[in-house]
Amino acid sequence: MKKDLHPKYNPVVFVDMTTGARFVTRSTKTSDKTEEIDGVEHYIVSMGITSDSHPFFTGKAQFVDTEGRIDKFQKRFGTVRRAGKPKL
Template sequence: MKKDTHPTVFKAKISCACGYESEARSTKGEAVAVEICSQCHPFYTGKQRFVDTAGRIDRFRKKYANFKK
């Protein structure tokens, strides 16, 4: 096996925006921040959560309020 071809693997602390933290191995570094994880993702929790950025959901509903099939 050739030397110095594989990336360095770190023991990383992964922290989510919801506050959940876990440890894993990563090539990105020792600390990785994510916005959403399995503890807060709607697919895993069964709860629907909207993250409305700049009123986009309201704009969509207003635009298509009069639309009929």
């Protein structure tokens, strides 16, 4: 078996930046920040969106575009009719 084939697996804390929720797990991801939890040094990785803040998991309503692009265009600019071929 080859040496150093697999990446190092580290204890990590993923922190949700919007809610502050913390997920203690293991990952190959590292960072400069560390924190000691239960006598074990964990890397701290900040995340923008996690299951604690994502609308799919929280059930919070979000603006959904129900009107189509063509409808929006026609509402904004009105219906545009093409002129017939010019008579010579």
